Amino acid sequence: MSGNGHKLLTAEREQRIMQLLHDSDVVTVSAISEALGMSEATVRRDLQAMHERGLLERVHGGAAIKQESSPEPLFSDKEEQFSAEKQRIAAAALSLIHDHDTIFLDGGSTVLMLARMLDSLKALTIVTNSLMAAAQLMESPHRLILTGGEFRAISRTLVGPLSSPILKNIVVDKAFMGTMGFTISDGMSTTDANEAYTKTRVMERARQVILLADRSKLGCSSFVTCGPDWHLDVLVTDAIDIKMRQELEERDIRVIVAGKNATAKATAGTARANQ
Amino acid sequence: MSGNGHKLLTAEREQRIMQLLHDSDVVTVSAISEALGMSEATVRRDLQAMHERGLLERVHGGAAIKQESSPEPLFSDKEEQFSAEKQRIAAAALSLIHDHDTIFLDGGSTVLMLARMLDSLKALTIVTNSLMAAAQLMESPHRLILTGGEFRAISRTLVGPLSSPILKNIVVDKAFMGTMGFTISDGMSTTDANEAYTKTRVMERARQVILLADRSKLGCSSFVTCGPDWHLDVLVTDAIDIKMRQELEERDIRVIVAGKNATAKATAGTARANQ
DNA sequence: CTATATTCAATCAAATTCAATCATCTCCAC
DNA sequence: GTGGAGATGATTGAATTTGATTGAATATAG
Structure with missing residues (x-):
């Protein structure tokens, strides 16, 4: 199982954050911080990194899953x-x-x-x-x-x-x-x-x-x-x-x-x- | 020329590391060191060698499995x-x-x-x-x-x-x-x-x-x-x-x-x- | 609209991890 | 036995990451 020690790798944290996002479409920074036992500063850094890679959408106070409904607006009619x-x-x-x-x-x-x-x-x-x-x-x-x-x-x-x-x-x-x-x-x-x-x-x-x-x-x-x-x-x-x-x-x-x-x-x- | 002794061969260690990676997608250097009973310095050397051969992805604090999906997104925007x-x-x-x-x-x-x-x-x-x-x-x-x-x-x-x-x-x-x-x-x-x-x-x-x-x-x-x-x-x-x-x-x-x-x-x- | 409360991003010190170096050890040939 | 090649573990300074702090930005309430 993945129950490693107390330390969490960046990659591992991202997996868990994605899991939280998958469970409920939006999560707050404080919720992630508490769930993963990390400071909110680190959570924000992770969220930004993941947002820059297009994994999620950043909203004030937390993060939301990225909706895939966007192929249309390229040339919106x-x-x-x-x-x-x-x-x-x-x-x-x-x-x-x-x-x-x-x-x-x-x-x-x-x-x-x-x-x-x-x-x-x-x-x-x-x-x-x-x-x-x-x-x-x-x-x-x-x-x-x-x-x-x-x-x-x-x-x-x-x-x-x-x-x-x-x-x-x-x-x-x-x-x-x-x-x-x-x-x-x-x-x-x-x-x-x-x-x-x-x-x-x-x-x-x-x-x-x-x-x-x-x-x-x-x-x-x-x-x-x-x-x-x-x-x-x-x-x-x-x-x-x-x-x-x-x-x-x-x-x-x-x-x-x-x-x-x-x-x-x-x-x-x-x-x-x-x- | 290779005396097969009680010590772990490099190839054997790599196999164990890949096994750990397969069990959970990310592992820390300290976890590998503890699991295989060798110093973290050696673990890092192994990880680098394996990374250079494309067997895994190196992340700060440990290693992660190599994802084939990332290099080119097929259809997503x-x-x-x-x-x-x-x-x-x-x-x-x-x-x-x-x-x-x-x-x-x-x-x-x-x-x-x-x-x-x-x-x-x-x-x-x-x-x-x-x-x-x-x-x-x-x-x-x-x-x-x-x-x-x-x-x-x-x-x-x-x-x-x-x-x-x-x-x-x-x-x-x-x-x-x-x-x-x-x-x-x-x-x-x-x-x-x-x-x-x-x-x-x-x-x-x-x-x-x-x-x-x-x-x-x-x-x-x-x-x-x-x-x-x-x-x-x-x-x-x-x-x-x-x-x-x-x-x-x-x-x-x-x-x-x-x-x-x-x-x-x-x-x-x-x-x-x-x- | 203003005032208050969160949230954010930037910064810094502390902790962790890394890579390079060196001394030691093993194995093997001579 | 001696010496060399290769590998291992420890050490050390550099790089990265983390958490706390602070002022600015944003959201919420009145």
Whole structure:
């Protein structure tokens, strides 16, 4: 047994302190001092040493166990408004992905929601320029590749000419894009020229371009467009004007409407426009 | 040639000591001395010999079993590991940066600590491959650029050949590097080949290479080295062997030791600057 | 908000532990 | 027997740790 003499080694004391912390999540300095038969000065020194090694959290009067609930706040999504429509759109888009696919994830809250659902798939290679998506996928088993580029704070994405060289070296099966606005004449549009530039580069390197846009984006243009010769293969939305849908399908753009009744089996339920 | 007598052989003593260590994770020198019936001087000699062979961990007053878990945390966010030494090293490195500089920040907890201090400077252009540093600098007013590349979960950095094209397009004034080990013969070394590759590319594109490494890194090599023709301009550390220092200075590598005496000035200065 | 009571961090003296040194002992070869 | 190599135990000055003290910082009560 470990019932050594009266002397306690530093390592041994730390073990006992951790034991006390494990028993009750917080302990006072005086309690530790009494339990281990050490002066409070020594206890404080030990606590500080252990705190500096990340073993516990120091609080006034004692110590508390370190909560492991922190992997999230790296890129905290504070303004993330959960939306049922975006959730349905993301779920519909998810069914387009297969195991072993190589996909690109753009910025935007809808695409981010899709990123959260990727645990159900296996062995993906995920390329993204969104730090929010990257933070979400950090612990996932998938292969994760980030494009470089200049950090744009508002969208938390990496954009601009510096993202170009790395995009030239890769080809993705499917690119899932977000946007600020979408019109048939101008395609996707956004508020930042660098962001538009990067979107264009991504679409050039994708075998299939899939746009995730809720109904509020359709028909409006933002500041910068991605150029006149835009390219799109699939549009996933929650509701769409019948006329716009026809125009898109004339251009061989498949339209998937993730309506209220069709959440899981979105691909099958596209025949019904849910306005 | 080895007369097996009634006295305890060295090998036999070591076995007994390991047995004691196995029973309770820590034992005092006096306890071993009493248990094996020999002087404390001999016990200390044995413990040192065993420590040098990596069989146990030496602590003041005795010995502890060697824990395999400590050297590299797998997934936990141990970057919160505050260390006074690393803090001092980062503070010393901070004084090398000037307003309007273009700097590169590598991965590693010491460099991350430096990233936290950059608020006191103005109009920096910061290039980094560390997601932790990026998260830290997200809200800063500086221009922030991320290299792309494959995401390495353990270090939370972007590494590998895909980071190469973007690094070819930029030149930084100062590159602040972290490392797992550093020797004069091999330079920096790390545990991952892709990470070593990216480090090498970065150092090629930096006018000045500055290594931040606490004393535990000096003199040891990790798995992969950055190549024989390594290049370094400044080493910032908390303590260094006098012989190694001379060898470095013969190679025109400046050595900055952020010792305890420099703490008061350095931290006081930065604390005030941060306010 | 002020006043009181804890708690903290820095400092210093005392105790403990360490590492280096030296004298002694054992074993073995010559 | 003599001498050398290696190991052991004691000694000593240095380094580390510990506990008490003190003024500052923080929390609590009124």
